[in-house]
Amino acid sequence: MPLQAPFSSLKAWLIDMDGVLYHGKRPLPAATEFINALQDEGIPFLFLTNNATRTPAEYVQRLGEMGISVNADAIFTSALATARYVKEKYPPPRRAIIIGGNGIRLAMQEAGYELVQRAEEADLVISAMDTDATYARMAEATLAIRAGAPWIQTNPDPTFPSERGIVPGAGSIQAFLEAATEQKPVVIGKPETGIFRQALDILGAAPEDTVMLGDRLETDILGGHRAGLKTICVLTGIASRAQAEAYHPRPDWIIDDLRALVEDK
Numbered sequence: 001m002p003l004q005a006p007f008s009s010l011k012a013w014l015i016d017m018d019g020v021l022y023h024g025k026r027p028l029p030a031a032t033e034f035i036n037a038l039q040d041e042g043i044p045f046l047f048l049t050n051n052a053t054r055t056p057a058e059y060v061q062r063l064g065e066m067g068i069s070v071n072a073d074a075i076f077t078s079a080l081a082t083a084r085y086v087k088e089k090y091p092p093p094r095r096a097i098i099i100g101g102n103g104i105r106l107a108m109q110e111a112g113y114e115l116v117q118r119a120e121e122a123d124l125v126i127s128a129m130d131t132d133a134t135y136a137r138m139a140e141a142t143l144a145i146r147a148g149a150p151w152i153q154t155n156p157d158p159t160f161p162s163e164r165g166i167v168p169g170a171g172s173i174q175a176f177l178e179a180a181t182e183q184k185p186v187v188i189g190k191p192e193t194g195i196f197r198q199a200l201d202i203l204g205a206a207p208e209d210t211v212m213l214g215d216r217l218e219t220d221i222l223g224g225h226r227a228g229l230k231t232i233c234v235l236t237g238i239a240s241r242a243q244a245e246a247y248h249p250r251p252d253w254i255i256d257d258l259r260a261l262v263e264d265k
Ligand SMILES: [Mg+2]
Pocket: 016, 017, 018, 019, 020, 214, 215, 216, 237
């Protein structure tokens, strides 16, 4: 199935995953058909996620279980975007304190950074969602930032939903460190433009030829707009039609689900 007009004229795609391609472990309608259409037509795309805890390999496996088959290099997390940004701005060899899980730890190691524990050893501080954050580790990060180490935050999401309700996310770690250091980090993930700039660079795409497809207005749509991209809000996730229509900046397109991209209407 080919992509439908007007979407067939877009030259590159950035695609959010949760609420767009799947809900939990359930693929959403036409998710596989849509990705197949991009692959068949050789249209470059990246899956763009603020979640810095998982590695690309973990996403490839998860998507594969839902019938969506992509290579690891199609996955672009805020962890990878952060490592790429840091590598440009503060090239290795340097030593970093990381508050964060596997995703960011691996990304920074692969980019050539040594991970350290103590403030006195650290040239950089990187913060992210961390289910094992302790006071002692937060104190080391605080001391390093207060001593002048550049501080980069993977993504700003304050909370995320768990099976038992809303729990602290990466942005809560950020808020803790902001209170402790009286400073603010450089933030890379959506809706900041850092992750979009890195993604466009990887795809070799111009913003005006590229579209951001997502379900969240205040990250996917706002971030895409700020980065100069076209935007599509899909209503299978967080945003309702009423919210999407009332939002500024208004998405360029609002679609009920991914069938609108691949099926004749
Ligand atoms: Mg989403």
